[in-house]
Amino acid sequence: MxxxxxxxxxxxxxxxxxxxxxxxxxxxxxxxxxxxxxxxxxxxxxxxxxxxxxxxxxxxxxxxxxxxxxxxxxxxxxxxxxxxxxxxxxxxxxxxxxxxxxxxxxxxxxxxxxxxxxxxxxxxxxxxxxxxxxxxxxxxxxxxxxxxxxxxxxxxxxxxxxxxxxxxxxxxxxxxxxxxxxxxxxxxxxxxxxxxxxxxxxxxxxxxxxxxxxxxxxxxxxxxxxxxxxxxxxxxxxxxxxxxxxxxxxxxxxxRMSTMDKESNRLEKLRDILENKLLQISNTSLNGSQTRLTHVTNIAFSGVEGVDLLRKICQKIAVNSGSACTSISPKPSHVLQAMGLDSDLGRASIRFSLGRNTTEQDVMDAVEWVEKVVLELRG
The missing domain is CATH 3.40.640.10 (Type I PLP-dependent aspartate aminotransferase-like (Major domain))
Structure with missing residues (x-):
């Protein structure tokens, strides 16, 4: 496959x-x-x-x-x-x-x-x-x-x-x-x-x-x-x-005892590239603080319908709009709601989480595809 x-x-x-x-x-x-x-x-x-x-x-x-x-x-x-x-x-x-x-x-x-x-x-x-x-x-x-x-x-x-x-x-x-x-x-x-x-x-x-x-x-x-x-x-x-x-x-x-620190440093660099480039897309914002794991970013894309955004992005990039345990639900993330995001923006938020097999090319390809999808959905 x-x-x-x-x-x-x-x-x-x-x-x-x-x-x-x-x-x-x-x-x-x-x-x-x-x-x-x-x-x-x-x-x-x-x-x-x-x-x-x-x-x-x-x-x-x-x-x-x-x-x-x-x-x-x-x-x-x-x-x-x-x-x-x-x-x-x-x-x-x-x-x-x-x-x-x-x-x-x-x-x-x-x-x-x-x-x-x-x-x-x-x-x-x-x-x-x-x-x-x-x-x-x-x-x-x-x-x-x-x-x-x-x-x-x-x-x-x-x-x-x-x-x-x-x-x-x-x-x-x-x-x-x-x-x-x-x-x-x-x-x-x-x-x-x-x-x-x-x-x-x-x-x-x-x-x-x-x-x-x-x-x-x-x-x-x-x-x-x-x-x-x-x-x-x-x-x-x-x-x-x-x-x-x-x-x-x-x-x-x-x-993990022997690889955790080195891997965390590598992923932080890749995460920052991904995050900085995605936040250059207009009307996007970071959900959460900087006191977080080095491999995770959660970004809100305003002006698009969340269900369409996730479905389209996942054609080429496997991501999620929240917990995998609740991803079958069209409801907005309870986490983002508690943080004060309205329902539409909560549904239009994507969690990107990187790992040991993630490469810089993966990140660059992801940025290109997400930007293309967001701009298309905004018309």
């Missing part, structure tokens, strides 16, 4: 060749169940899982025993939020999150809200930033969790996690962060964080595998399991482990 140029790395990343090579033996030659404790097939699989767990832990500065493998970040988020809610069942509960969170968080929060939890949805300014003073004022005596993402998936904005984690720590409140777009892209540390959701397919690993970091040896309670049956993963998440995917996750984490 003659694929378009891929500039949608925030939606998913291709498995690195080294990751694929690492996974292949675990589909065939080494097919043991990691929970089989009585023979070599299980021992070999278990050793592979633990090695991968160590690599994932190293990437975020955690201990390997604090990594709980899940089917992805959405499951990790559900385990963290619903597990905390269930832990305090019968109590008065309050949760703090933000209007610009990923739907995996917002929909899970909505589910516990419908079951009796009080929720504060923090607003953002026109750059997408949170007011830390407002966050502090939102804390109540019965606040059980602060849930705020590390990096926004649509704008690439990096939130002040160190300050947020300190506030949560000082208030003795569980802090959950969706770090899906941060891990493997920027240096990440679990210091001061109680729960963290991460995903392999955002950092050149396979789909269908993620993890929840659960802080060890701390007075704050841990979430209750949401999947029962066998007591796998220290009882947090039962089910036969997906050994090939876990091995791939570990390999991807290991690779």
């Amino acid at each position: 003659n694929y378009p140029i891929y500039l949608d790395y925030n939606a998913t990343t291709p498995c690195a060749p080294e990751v694929i090579a690492a996974m292949i033996p675990w589909f065939g030659e080494h097919y043991g169940n990691a929970a089989s404790k009585s023979h070599a097939y299980g021992w070999v699989a278990e050793n592979a899982v633990e090695a991968a767990r160590e690599h994932v832990a190293n990437l975020i500065g955690a201990q390997s025993k604090e990594i709980i493998f899940t089917s992805g970040a959405t499951e990790a988020i559900n385990l963290a939020i619903k597990g905390t809610f269930d832990l305090h069942k019968g109590e008065k509960q309050h949760y703090i999150t933000c209007q610009t969170e990923h739907k995996a968080v917002l929909d899970t929060i909505k589910a516990i809200e419908e079951n009796g939890a009080e929720v504060t949805y923090l607003p953002v300014d026109n750059k997408g930033d949170i007011d830390l003073n407002f966050l502090k004022l939102s804390i109540l005596p019965h606040t059980k969790m602060i849930c705020l993402m590390w990096v926004n998936n649509e704008t690439g904005i990096i939130h002040p996690i160190n300050e947020i984690s300190k506030l949560a720590e000082d208030s003795e409140i569980i802090f959950l962060t969706d770090a899906v777009q941060a891990v493997g892209k920027i240096p990440v540390s679990v210091s001061g964080i109680h729960l963290m959701a991460i995903s392999a397919h955002k950092l050149y690993g396979p789909k269908g595998i993620g993890a929840l970091y659960v802080r060890h040896n701390h007075s704050l309670p841990k979430p209750m399991p949401q999947i029962h049956g066998g007591g796998h993963e220290k009882g947090f998440r039962s089910g036969t482990l997906n050994v090939p995917a876990i091995v791939g996750f570990g390999k991807a984490a290991e690779l």
Whole structure:
């Protein structure tokens, strides 16, 4: 198939060749169940899982025993939020999150809200930033969790996690962060964080595998399991482990440790070329602040219909108007709405996210095509 140029790395990343090579033996030659404790097939699989767990832990500065493998970040988020809610069942509960969170968080929060939890949805300014003073004022005596993402998936904005984690720590409140777009892209540390959701397919690993970091040896309670049956993963998440995917996750984490900084610098140069040239098109503007990931830009193109713009651009450039999880909806991005963009401009905004296979020629071709499409649609 003659694929378009891929500039949608925030939606998913291709498995690195080294990751694929690492996974292949675990589909065939080494097919043991990691929970089989009585023979070599299980021992070999278990050793592979633990090695991968160590690599994932190293990437975020955690201990390997604090990594709980899940089917992805959405499951990790559900385990963290619903597990905390269930832990305090019968109590008065309050949760703090933000209007610009990923739907995996917002929909899970909505589910516990419908079951009796009080929720504060923090607003953002026109750059997408949170007011830390407002966050502090939102804390109540019965606040059980602060849930705020590390990096926004649509704008690439990096939130002040160190300050947020300190506030949560000082208030003795569980802090959950969706770090899906941060891990493997920027240096990440679990210091001061109680729960963290991460995903392999955002950092050149396979789909269908993620993890929840659960802080060890701390007075704050841990979430209750949401999947029962066998007591796998220290009882947090039962089910036969997906050994090939876990091995791939570990390999991807290991690779990001050694390539992240160099790749980030390369992509920043390419992103800046793309962004500066696109902003030279009349009536365009940047959505978000400069405190963001080096490979992401989100640009609004006024004077065009958003559905037509996205459909036409995607003939030659694979991009998105928001989260891949909500791209099937014609509604404007909830993130951009929260930042104050009107519906028409929100729909006419495009997220460009670059990655390890992006070349300067890809960027130049993308600029040429986007400019052509925008001018044609404006008539």
